[in-house]
Amino acid sequence: MDYAGPLRRLTLAVLALVLLGTFLLWRIDSPRVERFRAQVTDQIVPNLDWAMAPITGTINLVRDFQSYRRIAEQNTELRRELRQMQAWKEAALQLEQENARLLDLNNVRLDPRLTYITGVVLADSGSPFRQSVLLNVGARDGIVEGWATMDGIGVVGRISGVAQNTARVIMVTDASSRIPAVIQPSGQRAIVAGDNSAAPPIDFLENPDLVRPGDRVVTSGDGGVFPAGLLLGQVAADPGGRLRVRLAADYERLEFLRVLRHYGTEPVSDAGGVLGTDPTPQLTQDTTPELTEVTE
C-alpha cells in the first residue's frame, strides 16, 4: 500500500492538468471546444427526451391548473379582446390587400429564400446566468450558425452551436447577445444588448430624443447575420429613464421556434458600371485580359 499515496497524488495532478488544459484550450480556441460541447450535448440531451417530455408536461399542467381557476374572468376578458381584434383583423385585411396591390404595381419581388424550419425546444440552458435553449433540429436539417429564430411573432435569438441533431439558440436576453436594430418610425439605428434581464437595453442610440416608448424595434440586418425587418419588440423606458426593448416573443413558454433560413445578403462590390463610359468590360465574362490591355 506504499504506492497508494503517490499514485493518488499523481492521478490528481494529471486530472488537474487535463481540466486546466481544457479551460486554456477553450480560451484560446473557443469554437473548437464549443463544437465539442455541442456534440456532447447532442449525445446526451436527445436521449433524455423521453423522460423530459412527460415531466415538463406534468409541471406545465400543474401551472396551468392555477390559471384554470380564473377561467370565467379570463373568458370575459378574452371576449372583449376578441371584439377589438376583429376590428383590427378587418383593418389588417384591407391593408394586406392594399399592400399586395402596391407591391404588384411596383413589381416588387420579396426574398423567396426566407423560409423557415420549425424546431421543438428540448432543454433550457440549465443555469440562471445563461439564456439559451436547445432545439431538436441541427446540421442534419441544414441549420447553419447565426440564423435567426422566432416564435412566430418576434425574434427569440440566434443559432449558436450546431450539432448533428441539435442546435443551441442564444436568446436576445443573454448577456452575450448583441443585435443591430432599427427603431421605427424614426429610423434610428441601435444595438439591442442583452443583459440577463427580461427587457434588454438599447445601446449606441444616436439621438434618443427621436425615440419614444411604444416605437417598434426591428432588426436592421447590419452585419449581414440577421435578415432585416424582423420584429424584436417595442421601446419602453425603465424607471431610471433608460430605453429598453419590451420583447414581442413570449419567453415564458417557449415550445416551438422557427429557424429562418438566411443565406446572407449578397454584397454589391462593383462600383457603378452603368455610369462608366465604356460598357464592354461589364459584358465580357473574363475581365483580366481587358485589364492587361489597359495597363499596357
Add this chain to the structure above:
Amino acid sequence: MNDQAPSRLWVMRLAFSFLVLTILFLHLLPLQTATGGLIWPDFVLCFAMAWSVRRPEYVPAVLLAVVFLLSDLLLQRPPGLWALLALIACEKVKSQSRGLRDATLVAEMVSVAMWIIGVSIAYRVILAIFVVDGTPIGPAAIQILVTVMAYPLVVAASHGLFGVRKAAPNELGSKGVRS
C-alpha cells in the same frame, strides 16, 4: 461487514453518477425559458462535498473530474475551470475528512462553506484574469449563499436516502486497512 464489500463500493459510485445525471436532467428541463428564474444551489458540488467528507472512497477523483466536466459542458459554463476548482476543493476536504469525521455538523459546515466560498471567489477572479464574461455579481453571490445553506439538506439526503454516513473510527476501510 457487508457495508464495505467491493460490490457496495461500486454500487455507490454508480449511484453518485446517477445522482449527478438526475440533477443535471432537472436543470435542463425546459421550464425556465424566461429570465429572472429561481437561482438554485449548486447541488452537484454540495453532494460531491458531502460524500467526500463522509465516504471519500465512493467519490474517487477521476469520477469527480468526469462529473464536474460534464456539468460544465451541459450547463454552458467555461469548460474545465469550475471542474478544476471543485475537484481541488473536494480533494482538500477528503484529506481533512479524518479530522472532520469526529467534528460536529456545524464545524463540518463551516469548513465546507469556507471551501465553497473560496472556490467561487477564485473562479470569478480567474475568469476576470482571462477576460471571460462572468456572471453578474449579485446572482452569483446569492448562488453561493444558497449553496452553503443547502449543504445540511444535502447531508441529510445523503444520510437518509443513500446511507452515506461517516465511517465509525473502528470501522475498517474498503481495502482492509483503517481508513
